[in-house]
Amino acid sequence: MSATAFGWLILLFPLAGSILIGLGHRRWPAKTAGWIGTAAIGLAFAAAIGAFLSLLGEPAEERQLTSSAWDYATSVGLDIQLGILVDPLSVVMCLVVTGVSTLIHLYSTAYMVSDKGYARFFSYLNFFVFSMLLLVLAGNFVLLIVGWAFVGFASYALISFWYRRGTATAAGMKAFVINVVGDIGLVLAAFLIFREVGAFEYLTVFEESREHFETNEGSIVAICLLLLVGAFAKSAQIPFHTWLPDAMEGPTPVSALIHAATMVTAGVYLIARAHPLFELAPTAADIAAFVGLATLIVAATIALVVTDLKRIIAYSTMSQIGYMIVGVSIGAYTAGIFHLMTHAFFKALLFMAAGSVIGAMAGNQNIDRMSGFRRAMPFTSLALIVGGLALAGFPLMSGFFSKDEILVFAAERGGMYWIFAIGGYAAAFLTAFYAFRIGFRVVLGEPCEEAKEVERGGLAHGEHENPATGEKEDTEVGFPGSEHHIAERAPGMKIAMGVLAMLSIVAGFIQLPGVTAGMEHFLEGSFEESELFHIVPSEGSAYTGLLIGGLMAFAGIGVAYLVYVARPGLTGRLRSRMEGVHGFLQRKWYFDEAIDFLVYRPAIKLGQFSNNVIERVVVDGIVSVTAGAVREAGLLVRGAQSGFVRAYALLVLGGFAALALYFLVVSS
Amino acid sequence: MEEVVFFAGAIGALGGAIAVVALRNPFYSVLALVVHLVALAGLFLTLHAEFIAAAQVVVYAGAVMVLYVFVAAYVGGVEEPEWEPIAGQKYMAPILAVALFVELSIAILGTGLKAIGDEGPTIPLGFGSPESIGTLMLERFLIAFEAASILLLIAAVGAVVLAARKREGGTPAEREAQNASEEVAGFGG
Amino acid sequence: MAVEWYLVLSALLFATGAAGVLLRRSPLVVLLCLELMLNAGNLALLAFARSTGTEDGHVFALVVIVVAACEVVVGLGLIVAMFRRRLPLNVDELRGLKG
Numbered sequence: 001m002s003a004t005a006f007g008w009l010i011l012l013f014p015l016a017g018s019i020l021i022g023l024g025h026r027r028w029p030a031k032t033a034g035w036i037g038t039a040a041i042g043l044a045f046a047a048a049i050g051a052f053l054s055l056l057g058e059p060a061e062e063r064q065l066t067s068s069a070w071d072y073a074t075s076v077g078l079d080i081q082l083g084i085l086v087d088p089l090s091v092v093m094c095l096v097v098t099g100v101s102t103l104i105h106l107y108s109t110a111y112m113v114s115d116k117g118y119a120r121f122f123s124y125l126n127f128f129v130f131s132m133l134l135l136v137l138a139g140n141f142v143l144l145i146v147g148w149a150f151v152g153f154a155s156y157a158l159i160s161f162w163y164r165r166g167t168a169t170a171a172g173m174k175a176f177v178i179n180v181v182g183d184i185g186l187v188l189a190a191f192l193i194f195r196e197v198g199a200f201e202y203l204t205v206f207e208e209s210r211e212h213f214e215t216n217e218g219s220i221v222a223i224c225l226l227l228l229v230g231a232f233a234k235s236a237q238i239p240f241h242t243w244l245p246d247a248m249e250g251p252t253p254v255s256a257l258i259h260a261a262t263m264v265t266a267g268v269y270l271i272a273r274a275h276p277l278f279e280l281a282p283t284a285a286d287i288a289a290f291v292g293l294a295t296l297i298v299a300a301t302i303a304l305v306v307t308d309l310k311r312i313i314a315y316s317t318m319s320q321i322g323y324m325i326v327g328v329s330i331g332a333y334t335a336g337i338f339h340l341m342t343h344a345f346f347k348a349l350l351f352m353a354a355g356s357v358i359g360a361m362a363g364n365q366n367i368d369r370m371s372g373f374r375r376a377m378p379f380t381s382l383a384l385i386v387g388g389l390a391l392a393g394f395p396l397m398s399g400f401f402s403k404d405e406i407l408v409f410a411a412e413r414g415g416m417y418w419i420f421a422i423g424g425y426a427a428a429f430l431t432a433f434y435a436f437r438i439g440f441r442v443v444l445g446e447p448c449e450e451a452k453e454v455e456r457g458g459l460a461h462g463e464h465e466n467p468a469t470g471e472k473e474d475t476e477v478g479f480p481g482s483e484h485h486i487a488e489r490a491p492g493m494k495i496a497m498g499v500l501a502m503l504s505i506v507a508g509f510i511q512l513p514g515v516t517a518g519m520e521h522f523l524e525g526s527f528e529e530s531e532l533f534h535i536v537p538s539e540g541s542a543y544t545g546l547l548i549g550g551l552m553a554f555a556g557i558g559v560a561y562l563v564y565v566a567r568p569g570l571t572g573r574l575r576s577r578m579e580g581v582h583g584f585l586q587r588k589w590y591f592d593e594a595i596d597f598l599v600y601r602p603a604i605k606l607g608q609f610s611n612n613v614i615e616r617v618v619v620d621g622i623v624s625v626t627a628g629a630v631r632e633a634g635l636l637v638r639g640a641q642s643g644f645v646r647a648y649a650l651l652v653l654g655g656f657a658a659l660a661l662y663f664l665v666v667s668s
Numbered sequence: 669m670e671e672v673v674f675f676a677g678a679i680g681a682l683g684g685a686i687a688v689v690a691l692r693n694p695f696y697s698v699l700a701l702v703v704h705l706v707a708l709a710g711l712f713l714t715l716h717a718e719f720i721a722a723a724q725v726v727v728y729a730g731a732v733m734v735l736y737v738f739v740a741a742y743v744g745g746v747e748e749p750e751w752e753p754i755a756g757q758k759y760m761a762p763i764l765a766v767a768l769f770v771e772l773s774i775a776i777l778g779t780g781l782k783a784i785g786d787e788g789p790t791i792p793l794g795f796g797s798p799e800s801i802g803t804l805m806l807e808r809f810l811i812a813f814e815a816a817s818i819l820l821l822i823a824a825v826g827a828v829v830l831a832a833r834k835r836e837g838g839t840p841a842e843r844e845a846q847n848a849s850e851e852v853a854g855f856g857g
Numbered sequence: 858m859a860v861e862w863y864l865v866l867s868a869l870l871f872a873t874g875a876a877g878v879l880l881r882r883s884p885l886v887v888l889l890c891l892e893l894m895l896n897a898g899n900l901a902l903l904a905f906a907r908s909t910g911t912e913d914g915h916v917f918a919l920v921v922i923v924v925a926a927c928e929v930v931v932g933l934g935l936i937v938a939m940f941r942r943r944l945p946l947n948v949d950e951l952r953g954l955k956g
Contacts, residue, residue, distance in 0.1 A: 670858055671858060674858045674862065678862075678866050681866070681870060682866070682869065682870065682873075685870050685873040685874065685893050686873060688877060688886070688889050688890060688893060689873060689874075689876060689877035689880065689881065689890060689893075694883050694885045694886050694889075697885075697886050697889050698885075698889065701889050701892060701893070704893070704896070705896065708896055708899075708900065711863070711866075711900065712900075712903055714858070715863065715903045715904060715906075715907045716907060717903045717906065717907070717915055717918070719915065720899075720903060720915050720918050720919065720922075723919060723922060724899075724922070727922055727926065728896075728922055728925070728926075731926070732892075732925070732926050732929050735929060735930070735933055736885075736888075736889070736929070736933070739885065739933045739936060739937060740885060742937065742940070743885065743936060743937070743940050743946065749882075749947075753949055754949070757879065757880070758880070760879075761876050761879035761880050762876055762880075764875070764876075764879070765872040765873065765875050765876035765879075766872065768868075768871070768872045768875060769868050769869055769871075769872035772865075772868035772871070772872070773865055773868055776861055776864045776865055776868065777861060777865070789909075789910040790910075791907070791910055792910075795910075795912065796912065796915060800912050801912055801915050801916060801919070804912050804913065804915075804916050805916055805919075808913075808916075809913075809916050809917075812916070812917075812920055813920075816919075816920050816923040816924070819923065819924065819927050820923060820926070820927055822927070823926070823927030823928075823930045823931055824930065826930075826931050826934070827930045827931055827933075827934040828934075830931065830934035830935060830937075830938050
């Protein structure tokens with residue numbers, strides 16, 4: 001089968017799974033939904049492998065294949081196809097998405113099993129995977145926008161999955177609204193592209209734009225900036241990032257899939273895909289890189305102080321995506337996409353382990369209350385450590401190679417780009433620190449109450465409260481499930497976490513600098529006309545970079561050990577000494593408050609003004625004045641209907657006399 | 669001579685007309701109309717419309733006016749209140765009537781209808797006789813004749829229906845209504 | 858006499874009848890004034906018949922008399938019915954068309 005046929009199959013399986021589960025969720029027992037969902041994504045993964053192998057069979061220059069299902073919207077001057085583009089970049093993305101999704105589905109079959117909304121969960125999850133694949137496989141900007149919007153909806157549906165929780169629905173709405181702002185940017189960019197170039201298909205646009213635009217011409221910079229608005233909203237970069245921490249209200253598998261591995265990487269994918277446009281507008285690319293740098297530093301600092309386990313991991317995601325954005329903006333496409341892949345593995349692993357720990361803690365997510373799980377939950381603890389090592393960039397783990405390759409590339413480009421390298425290494429230190437903040441806190445130390453409960457063979461049971469507000473929840477309705485599950489006792493969870501742990505360790509070896517260049521060779525098919533792609537750092541600088549990265553990792557882990565294990569009271573004393581800084585970081589750099597002040601309140605005021613003045617006075621006024629005028633006119637005319645026959649006769653005669661007068665005058 | 673007859677008839681007709689409008693007692697108005705009709709018959713004679721004149725006297729003044737007299741006697745005098753409920757009617761009506769008359773006169777006198785400036789062509793013998801009218805009716809105006817007959821029939825039937833005395837229990841519709849109201853009263857009681 | 862005299866007389870009688878219809882309130886008298894108008898029309902018809910020399914006008918004058926007779930019959934029947942049902946014999950009291 002051709003690669004494009006595989007491409008359509010990749011899209012078909014999750015969609016079919018979603019619809020099937022949705023239609024049959026009352027007829028079949030709940031567990032069937034889980035198996036159907038997992039099988040659907042598994043088949044999609046198989047199709048992705050098929051596409052991959054089929055692309056390998058093509059010569060390197062001819063690996064960008066398009067296929068169109070039908071004409072979506074054609075008219076004079078407009079030609080939009082329902083078409084996909086199967087090329088190395090999209091196939092890599094598909095492999096990552098379907099591979100990690102299969103494992104997360106497997107994890108969810110065990111994790112969500114006591115939740116009454118089990119079938120709904122899998123239907124939504126399958127739909128999400130379909131939307132993400134549509135986004136990635138789209139062959140033109142219109143279908144990209146379609147996939148983009150579907151992904152936004154799926155994210156909303158899954159964040160507010162436990163819809164009886166007020167905090168969950170609020171978080172879902174926040175995510176959706178910010179995503180819509182990004183959508184606006186994306187749609188405007190598409191309009192501008194159409195106006196300038198006259199087409200929507202990727203390949204056409206990229207070819208035409210090289211002739212059509214001067215470097216850094218106003219319109220191409222505008223297009224790229226608008227694309228960036230979309231990318232930043234979806235990838236939770238500053239200033240559109242405030243939805244991601246709140247999105248942790250969703251179930252842990254959702255956090256693992258959407259907010260670590262796939263949806264938030266859509267922005268990175270977009271910049272990589274539209275790289276011809278960004279290479280024509282270096283200003284915009286530089287702006288993107290700086291935003292990525294800012295995000296990665298800010299998020300790393302916030303992750304040092306927040307106490308909710310999932311939120312630490314969420315800020316870590318934000319930070320790592322900052323790395324990826326920097327990577328694809330400065331031209332390190334291979335490294336950026338490589339980091340995307342490895343990050344998907346170890347971040348999903350971290351979330352899964354966090355889910356297991358939270359299960360043991362009976363739904364409580366406060367890291368200050370967790371300690372000493374190493375005896376009670378050995379497998380989960382090991383998973384946390386492995387994930388933490390990969391995240392910190394410990395030598396020979398996958399994260400080590402991928403992250404440092406971005407920074408080496410930045411140094412290679414030189415000049416201004418040194419700032420990215422320096423900032424990146426500094427944040428790498430912080431990353432290692434907070435990764436092992438989690439690791440040491442949860443794994444080492446005296447076992448807490450819940451850990452002792454697990455050691456005894458039971459499982460702590462809480463009051464089924466909303467962890468954020470303490471509000472009591474009704475699990476009979478199903479949200480969330482009445483039981484919590486941990487990895488040690490659920491084979492599904494164990495298998496998924498095990499596979500991801502293996503991948504986190506070995507995945508680095510496909511792109512060892514100077515040794516193997518698997519990713520680079522494969523991606524060449526998508527990036528061959530890019531000059532930046534072909535900048536390959538020398539081996540010497542690559543090894544130097546790796547060395548520095550390793551040192552940062554050791555330093556970070558060492559300091560974390562010092563702070564959390566060797567000298568337990570240190571953090572308390574530091575906090576009291578640096579109250580201001582701590583408060584500032586704790587409040588997430590006051591971004592939420594700023595957005596509330598700058599955006600939300602003016603919008604509310606505008607709405608109130610529109611209602612009170614424009615709606616009530618102007619519009620209603622016009623309507624009632626018109627109605628009043630008509631009524632008055634009617635009353636006036638009504639006066640003639642007196643009921644007196646003689647009056648009517650008078651009118652008849654009067655009319656006749658008038659007519660006669662008229663004819664007399666006319667004929668004279 | 670002809671003028672004298674014309675003016676006599678005209679004054680009679682006009683006088684009768686004004687009397688119909690002005691007299692308070694309806695019975696007197698009826699009698700005034702009779703005078704008017706007879707005067708008109710005289711005018712018809714001057715126009716050589718003998719048959720019509722005869723018909724006028726016999727049918728109109730004879731039968732129709734007798735009907736009027738009967739009904740006026742039956743109904744009796746009606747006291748008309750002085751006060752005029754309709755605003756402006758008392759003044760507008762004469763004004764409009766005068767306006768109408770003036771316009772018609774202008775139309776008649778001021779037109780270029782040359783033909784009405786004189787008496788008309790010499791009329792043949794037998795003009796206006798029953799024979800010629802009958803021939804016309806049955807030949808050229810047959811449909812009008814038949815239609816008029818049907819109209820008479822319908823009018824006769826209609827008059828009987830309208831003025832029929834209430835039978836014991838009333839018409840079928842009235843009996844229905846009465847039964848219905850009795851049922852309702854029975855439930856209500 | 859020239860025909861125009863008859864026509865002017867007819868117009869005068871017609872106007873008088875019209876004024877009467879508008880001014881009188883007893884239905885009986887209103888019907889009488891209607892008769893006036895009809896007869897004025899008849900006069901005009903016959904005058905024109907004389908001036909054209911044909912008898913078409915006579916035929917139609919007869920038809921008008923027939924119509925007048927029918928109308929009178931129905932109208933008087935109405936008045937009798939009104940009187941029997943003790944309705945006020947006043948055109949102004951019949952205001953069902955008000956609105």
